[in-house]
Amino acid sequence: xxxxxxxxxxxxxxxxxxxxxxxxxxxxxxxxxxxxxxxxxxxxxxxxxxxxxxxxxxxxxxxxxxxxxxxxxxxxxxxxxxxxxxxxxxxxxxxxxxxxxxxxxxxxxxxxxxxxxxxxxxxxxxxxxxxxxxxxxxxxxxxxxxxxxxxxxxxxxxxxxxxxxxxxxxxxxxxxxxxxxxxxxxxxxxxxxxxxxxxxxxxxxxxxxxxxxxxxxxxxxxxxxxxxxxxxxxxxxxxxxxxxxxxxxxxxxxxxxxxxxxxxxxxxxxxxxxxxxxxxxxxxxxxxxxxxxxxxxxxxxxxxxxxxxxxxxxxxxxxxxxxxxxxxxxxxxxxxxxxxxxxxxxxxxx
Amino acid sequence: xxxxxxxxxxxxxxxxxxxxxxxxxxxxxxxxxxxxxxxxxxxxxxxxxxxxxxxxxxxxxxxxxxxxxxxxxxxxxxxxxxxxxxxxxxxxxxxxxxxxxxxxxxxxxxxxxxxxxxxxxxxxxxxxxxxxxxxxxxxxxxxxxxxxxxxxxxxxxxxxxxxxxxxxxxxxxxxxxxxxxxxxxxxxxxxxxxxxxxxxxxxxxxxxxxxxxxxxxxxxxxxxxx
Numbered sequence: 001x002x003x004x005x006x007x008x009x010x011x012x013x014x015x016x017x018x019x020x021x022x023x024x025x026x027x028x029x030x031x032x033x034x035x036x037x038x039x040x041x042x043x044x045x046x047x048x049x050x051x052x053x054x055x056x057x058x059x060x061x062x063x064x065x066x067x068x069x070x071x072x073x074x075x076x077x078x079x080x081x082x083x084x085x086x087x088x089x090x091x092x093x094x095x096x097x098x099x100x101x102x103x104x105x106x107x108x109x110x111x112x113x114x115x116x117x118x119x120x121x122x123x124x125x126x127x128x129x130x131x132x133x134x135x136x137x138x139x140x141x142x143x144x145x146x147x148x149x150x151x152x153x154x155x156x157x158x159x160x161x162x163x164x165x166x167x168x169x170x171x172x173x174x175x176x177x178x179x180x181x182x183x184x185x186x187x188x189x190x191x192x193x194x195x196x197x198x199x200x201x202x203x204x205x206x207x208x209x210x211x212x213x214x215x216x217x218x219x220x221x222x223x224x225x226x227x228x229x230x231x232x233x234x235x236x237x238x239x240x241x242x243x244x245x246x247x248x249x250x251x252x253x254x255x256x257x258x259x260x261x262x263x264x265x266x267x268x269x270x271x272x273x274x275x276x277x278x279x280x281x282x283x284x285x286x287x288x289x290x291x292x293x294x295x296x297x298x299x300x301x302x303x304x305x306x307x308x309x310x311x312x313x314x315x316x317x318x319x320x321x322x323x324x325x326x327x328x329x330x331x332x333x334x335x336x337x338x339x340x341x342x343x344x345x346x347x348x349x350x
Numbered sequence: 351x352x353x354x355x356x357x358x359x360x361x362x363x364x365x366x367x368x369x370x371x372x373x374x375x376x377x378x379x380x381x382x383x384x385x386x387x388x389x390x391x392x393x394x395x396x397x398x399x400x401x402x403x404x405x406x407x408x409x410x411x412x413x414x415x416x417x418x419x420x421x422x423x424x425x426x427x428x429x430x431x432x433x434x435x436x437x438x439x440x441x442x443x444x445x446x447x448x449x450x451x452x453x454x455x456x457x458x459x460x461x462x463x464x465x466x467x468x469x470x471x472x473x474x475x476x477x478x479x480x481x482x483x484x485x486x487x488x489x490x491x492x493x494x495x496x497x498x499x500x501x502x503x504x505x506x507x508x509x510x511x512x513x514x515x516x517x518x519x520x521x522x523x524x525x526x527x528x529x530x531x532x533x534x535x536x537x538x539x540x541x542x543x544x545x546x547x548x549x550x551x552x553x554x555x556x557x558x559x560x561x562x563x564x565x566x567x568x569x570x571x572x573x574x575x576x
Contacts, residue, residue, distance in 0.1 A: 002453075002460045003446075010448035010487070261444045264405060266433025266507070267461050268426060342429075343405045345440060346515050347396045 004275040008282065018247045019287050022240065026291030026322060029236045030310065031298065033318055036229035038307030043222050045169040046111065046138075046177045047215055051118050052191035055090065055215050059208045063218030066092055069186050074207075083195040088117035089187040093156075097141075097178065100151045100160060106144050108137075109172040110154065112182025119191055120179055126165030129181070133159060138176035139166040143305065154178075173219065174307075237325050245329035248280065252333040256340055263342035272337050276330065284326040288319045351414075352510045352543035353379040353402060358411035359566075360397050371397035373566035374411070379511070379543040384534050386554050387547045389563035395547045396515070398563060402545060403436055403513045404428045416510045433462050437504030437542075439514040439533065443496035445488040451475065451499050452484045455506045462507060474502045478532075494525040501532055505540070512537060514546040523552060530556050 008015055041048070056078055057068035072089065079087040091112030096105040113119045115129050115136075123136060126148040137146060141163075146152065151160045161180060170177040192209075210218070217223045252259075259272055292315055302308055360372035371394045379385050389395050400406040401413060404420045405428075413420050416435050420428060432438075445454050455471040475481055478498045488496055497517060504512055514533055518526030530546070530553040537544035546557065554560050560571045 002457060003449075006453060007448045257444075258446060261440065262446070262457075263429065264403070264432065264438055264440075265458060265461075265503075266429055266431075266436075268429050271461060342432075343396075343400050345438070345444065346400050346403070346405065 001275060001278045003272075004278040004282070008279060014251075015283060018244070019283055019290075021243055022283065022287035023291045023294065025236055025240045025243070026288055026318075027294050027298070029233055029240070029318060029322070030291060030295040030315065031308075032229055032232050032236070033314060034295070034299070034308045034310040036226060036233070037309040037311070037314060039174075039225055039229070040222070041169065041309055042171050042174050042307040043225065044172060044216050044219055046109070046172040047212055047219070049121070049169050050191065050212060051121070051193075052088075052212070053194050054192050055210050055212070056087075056190040056192055056207045057188065057210060059206055061208070063208070063210055063214050064220070065090075065188050065215055065218055066220075068188050068208075070188070070190065070207075072184065072187055074187070075190050078190045078192055078207075084192045085195060086118050086193040087190050088114045088119055089182070090119065090189045090191050091182050091185055091187050092172070094173065094175070095154045095156055097146075097152045097154050099146060100153065104145070105155070106141060106146070107175045108141070108154070109175050109177045110157075110182075111170075111172070111177050111179050112185065112187075113179065113191070115179065115181045118193060121167035121170055123165030124168050126163070129164050129179075132181040132183070133161050134164045135161045135178050135180040136165050136167050136170075137163050137178045138170040139168055140171065140176045140305070141178075142166055144176075173221075237321065240322060241325040241329040243329075244280065244284075244326050245332055248276070248330050248333040249336065252276070252336045256336065257344065259337060259340040260342055260344040263340055264345035269338055269340070272340075273334055276333060276337060277327065280326050280330045281323065284323050288322055292319070351378050352381055352416055353377070353545070354412075354414040355402065356412045358401060358408045358413060360394075360401055360406060361409045370566050372401060372408070372568075375563075375566070375568035376411075377402075377561065377568060379545060381510075381541045381543055382538055383559070384537045384544040384546070384557050385559045385561060386557035387545060387561045387563055387568070388549055388551065388554070390549070393563045394566040395563055397566075398568065399513055399515055399545070399547045402511075403438065404431050433458070433507060435510050437507060437509035437512045439497070439500050439504045439512065439517045441516045441519045443488070443493075443500040443520070445496060445499060445503075447488055450485050450487055451480055451491070454488075454499055454503050458503060458506045464507075467506065467508070470508075471506055474506060478502050493521050494528065497521060497525075497529045498532065501529070501536065505536060510543060512542050512544040514544070514548075516548050516550075517546065518548060518550045518553060523550075526550060527553055527556075 058070055061067040075087050075089045078084055093110040095108055095110050097108045098105050129135060146163060148163055150163050153160050299308060299310055355375060355377045358372055358375045362369045362371055387395060387398060401408055449457060459467045475484055480498060483495060517529050521529060534556045562569050562571050
């Protein structure tokens with residue numbers, strides 16, 4: 001890569017300029033995908049982390065969990081199906097909670113289930129509820145001032161409940177989730193754990209059986225939110241590809257005479273192509289690395305309650321995709337290199 | 351015999367017409383022999399040089415470089431042949447703008463994957479009086495220096511055949527003559543076969559034989575020196 005490195009060093013300025021644009025685009029991609037991930041978690045981490053394989057809901061409600069209503073007997077009925085290992089009820093109610101003696105209202109999503117069942121999340125602080133008037137809350141409520149041992153009341157619900165523990169990543173529809181026992185109510189769904197490879201577990205067709213992914217799509221605003229952010233990300237990838245493609249195309253056009261000389265002097269086309277690809281890869285890797293560093297820096301400056309999630313897996317995936325997109329973008333330049341005719345080295349000046 | 355061209359013709363398609371850029375040209379060049387080819391522009395000089403330099407394949411006739419016929423060679427093999435056997439000196443030096451003087455020579459050996467010639471590059475540059483310019487880039491050199499680097503580059507692969515395309519074109523007559531003297535002395539001392547295409551008649555006395563090309567036909571003019 002003799003030529004590639006020497007040219008990068010010699011024409012620093014133009015490569016720094018293009019690198020700067022690449023860094024900005026990459027930061028934008030990482031920020032938006034972090035935001036998409038963050039919003040997705042904020043909207044539905046409770047469903048994503050739900051300890052169930054599938055959810056059984058009323059048929060014909062277009063995957064919308066909160067539109068589905070089943071009698072409580074559906075739990076028993078479902079549990080009897082052959083390949084269903086465990087079945088527990090799930091009730092979702094949007095409500096607001098207030099600590100006894102305080103006026104402050106906190107928006108919450110109540111997940112009613114059998115707290116001895118599989119859906120009850122592990123606590124990161126406190127203990128799991130024992131009594132039916134004890135609840136687990138999402139840890140984000142702790143930041144809103146609710147502590148373990150507090151008694152809280154819910155609007156539209158009788159009785160007072162005691163918070164015994166906090167769980168992580170339990171949010172639904174951009175509000176914290178509270179898990180509580182609920183008996184004798186109409187339920188929204190039955191969460192089931194099925195034997196491996198079984199989806200419907202031999203259930204009656206009066207029910208719809210949804211995977212967690214399908215349930216996510218049914219959460220109001222979830223798919224719209226994700227779709228618009230994903231569209232931005234896709235556009236940014238396309239823009240990155242085009243910016244690099246055009247840059248290398250123009251530079252390659254400028255260097256055509258030079259490549260003609262190299263070809264006349266005995267350089268194989270593959271040698272020139274390898275040098276060009278090497279430049280694209282080096283520039284992309286350096287820019288992506290800088291962009292990842294910058295995005296981490298920005299993340300530190302963001303307020304804690306901002307829904308922004310940046311995982312290593314997601315970052316690696318984005319980086320690899322960007323690198324691939326850059327290489328695809330350089331293809332049109334490669335066609336120019338292939339077309340270089342060494343005869344031009346002699347005829348060019350004649 | 352280093353270069354042997356026998357009844358070489360080269361026809362180009364020019365729209366519906368065929369254009370014969372080279373018409374039945376025959377020429378042999380031996381080691382240590384420096385041949386000039388002169389002719390007006392459009393006479394077929396470039397085509398002649400491209401064909402002799404394995405850049406173009408002849409339409410008919412045969413070209414042999416150091417015993418290797420180029421007619422049947424694929425592009426890749428022709429490229430390799432150029433890298434191993436031919437040294438080019440172009441009209442305007444045509445150095446790579448982002449390589450310093452040493453690297454202009456090194457690139458040839460890098461492409462040839464030949465590590466043995468590392469010392470040879472330095473020797474050549476010293477020989478051409480460029481030792482104080484090794485770290486300079488082409489835009490920092492004078493026209494004569496650039497052309498000297500180009501000649502050194504043409505020699506660094508230890509070729510059998512040296513082809514020069516109007517090496518004096520971008521130089522004044524004094525510098526131009528110095529450059530051709532240099533090429534001639536290298537060819538004679540190192541025992542290379544050399545062809546120079548030029549329309550600068552003032553340097554023809556430095557050549558062993560002179561050919562004239564006109565409308566694609568190559569003819570030997572009366573020998574000027576011998």
